[in-house]
Amino acid sequence: MWSRASRIGVAPVFSDCRVLHVTAGRLIRAQRPKKKPELVEIPGLEPITYWDRMHFVPGLAEPKYPAWERDGEDPFRRRGPRYEEMPLYKERPCYTFHQRAKLLEGxxxxxxxxxxxxxxxxxxxxxxxxxxxxxxxxxxxxxxxxxxxxxxxxxxxxxxxxxxxxxxxxxxxxxxxxxxxxxxxxxxxxxxxxxxxxxxxxxxxxxxxxxxxxxxxxxxxxxxxxxxxxxxxxxxxxxxxxxxxxxxxxxxxxxxxxxxxxxxxxxxxxxxxxxxxxxxxxxxxxxxxxxxxxxxxxxxxxxxxxxxxxxxxxxxxxxxxxxxxxxxxxxxxxxxxxxxxxxxxxxxxx
Incomplete structure (x- = not known):
C-alpha cells in the first residue's frame, strides 16, 4: 500500500545513503557504484600488466605509469625549489601576526x-x-x-x-x-x-x-x-x-x-x-x-x-x-x- 506522496513520484528521505526512487508505483533500488579493487602487492612477485600491449586487457593488472616530464619548462606547472633549499630558509620558525590572525587563547x-x-x-x-x-x-x-x-x-x-x-x-x-x-x-x-x-x-x-x-x-x-x-x-x-x-x-x-x-x-x-x-x-x-x-x-x-x-x-x-x-x-x-x-x-x- 503506497502513500499519497509515493504515488505522485516524490522520493522519501532515508538515513541510508542509498536512494529509493518511486516511479509509476514501482520501487527501484539505486545501486551503489562498484568500488575498484585494491591492488595487492606481494613481495618478490612482479604482477603481469598490460603495459606492453598498450591497451586494456581483461585479467591483467593495471600498470603503474611513470611521471610524465615535459621537455621544456611549463610556466603553469613550474615546480619551485623546496623550502629547505631556499636561501632565506631558517631552522627556527617565525610566526606572523597580521590583521586577520586570531589568537586561540585570546x-x-x-x-x-x-x-x-x-x-x-x-x-x-x-x-x-x-x-x-x-x-x-x-x-x-x-x-x-x-x-x-x-x-x-x-x-x-x-x-x-x-x-x-x-x-x-x-x-x-x-x-x-x-x-x-x-x-x-x-x-x-x-x-x-x-x-x-x-x-x-x-x-x-x-x-x-x-x-x-x-x-x-x-x-x-x-x-x-x-x-x-x-x-x-x-x-x-x-x-x-x-x-x-x-x-x-x-x-x-x-x-x-x-x-x-x-x-x-x-x-x-x-x-x-x-x-x-x-x-x-x-x-x-x-x-x-x-x-x-x-x-x-x-x-x-x-x-x-x-x-x-x-x-x-x-x-x-x-x-x-x-x-x-x-x-x-x-x-x-x-x-x-x-x-x-x-x-x-x-x-x-x-
Whole structure:
C-alpha cells in the first residue's frame, strides 16, 4: 500500500545513503557504484600488466605509469625549489601576526607573548580627564548622538547598513568631535591621523631625519568585517595588545637599539577597538624588551573592556507578538563611553 506522496513520484528521505526512487508505483533500488579493487602487492612477485600491449586487457593488472616530464619548462606547472633549499630558509620558525590572525587563547596568549601584566580599568590620569567637566565638549551628548545617527541612519541608503560602512563613519565623526578641542589644547595640532598603515613600513619611513611624527599615540582598530572574519571581543582585545606591543617595540629599537634590555624611559601607546557599538580601551606601557625569561620587570596593560556607546540604533522598530520590543531610532546612549574616548584623545595634551 503506497502513500499519497509515493504515488505522485516524490522520493522519501532515508538515513541510508542509498536512494529509493518511486516511479509509476514501482520501487527501484539505486545501486551503489562498484568500488575498484585494491591492488595487492606481494613481495618478490612482479604482477603481469598490460603495459606492453598498450591497451586494456581483461585479467591483467593495471600498470603503474611513470611521471610524465615535459621537455621544456611549463610556466603553469613550474615546480619551485623546496623550502629547505631556499636561501632565506631558517631552522627556527617565525610566526606572523597580521590583521586577520586570531589568537586561540585570546588575551591570555597575548599577555604571554608580550610578557605583560593586565590591570583592570584605565590609568587614573586618564580617568581624571574623563570625569572632569572642564574637558567636556559643548553640547557633548547631543553632538555624539548626531554622530551616531549620521553613521547608522544617514550615511547609507540601506535600511540596515552594513558594519563596513557605518563603523568607519562613526569613528571619523567621533574623532572630528575630539579635534575641535584643538583651540583649547594647542598640543593636539602636533598629531596626525594615518589610516591602513603597516608597522614595518611606517617605521621604516619614520627612520628618516626630520620626520615630524615618529611615535604612535593612539591606535584605532575598527572591526568592520562581517560573517566569518568578524572578531569577537576577546580576539579583538588580543589583537589590540599585539599591535600596540608591535608599535612600542619598533619605537624602543629605534631609541635603545636591538639588544634586549630594561628601558630607561617606558614607552606608552594607547589603543581603541570597536565594532561600531562596543568599545574596548587599552593602554600599553613597554618597560622591557627582554622577553626570553618570565622573571624580572614586566610590561603593563590597562584594559577597560566592553563599553557600550549605545544599545540599539534601529531604522525600523522590532515588533514581536504585536509588542514593540526595540523602538526605532537611537536608544540606550552612554555618555561615559565617549568621555573615555575623548580622555584618551586628550591624554598627553592636557
Amino acid at each position: 588575551v591570555k596568549q597575548a599577555l604571554w607573548l608580550t610578557k605583560s601584566k593586565l590591570i583592570d580599568g584605565l590609568p587614573q590620569q586618564i580617568l581624571s580627564i574623563a570625569e572632569d567637566p572642564a574637558y567636556r565638549i559643548v553640547n557633548q551628548d547631543e553632538r555624539v548622538k548626531l554622530a551616531i545617527s549620521h553613521a547608522r541612519f544617514w550615511s547609507a541608503p540601506e535600511i540596515r547598513p552594513k558594519r563596513d560602512r557605518f563603523c568607519p563613519a562613526l569613528i571619523q565623526d567621533l574623532l572630528h568631535l575630539c579635534r575641535i578641542q584643538q583651540p583649547q589644547f594647542p598640543a593636539l595640532g602636533n598629531r596626525m591621523l594615518a589610516e591602513n598603515y603597516r608597522v614595518s613600513a611606517t617605521w621604516e619611513r619614520g627612520f628618516q631625519d626630520g620626520y615630524p611624527f615618529p611615535h604612535a599615540h593612539t591606535l584605532y582598530i575598527i572591526d568592520s568585517s562581517v560573517n566569518a572574519t568578524l572578531f569577537k571581543p576577546e580576539p579583538l582585545r588580543a589583537k589590540m595588545i599585539m599591535f600596540t606591543f608591535a608599535n612600542a617595540l619598533a619605537r624602543a629599537k629605534i631609541l635603545y637599539g636591538e639588544e634586549p634590555k630594561v628601558l630607561d624611559n617606558p614607552i606608552t601607546i594607547q589603543c581603541i577597538g570597536t565594532n561600531g557599538r562596543l568599545f574596548q580601551f587599552l593602554v600599553f606601557q613597554l618597560n622591557t624588551t627582554d622577553l626570553l625569561s618570565n622573571d624580572g620587570i614586566k610590561n603593563l596593560i590597562w584594559l577597560d573592556q566592553d563599553q557600550l556607546l549605545y544599545d540599539y540604533a534601529k531604522c525600523l522598530p522590532v515588533i514581536k507578538k504585536k509588542m514593540v520590543q526595540v523602538p526605532a531610532g537611537l536608544s540606550g546612549y552612554s555618555h561615559e563611553t565617549f568621555s573615555k574616548f575623548l580622555a584618551l584623545y586628550l591624554h598627553g595634551a592636557v
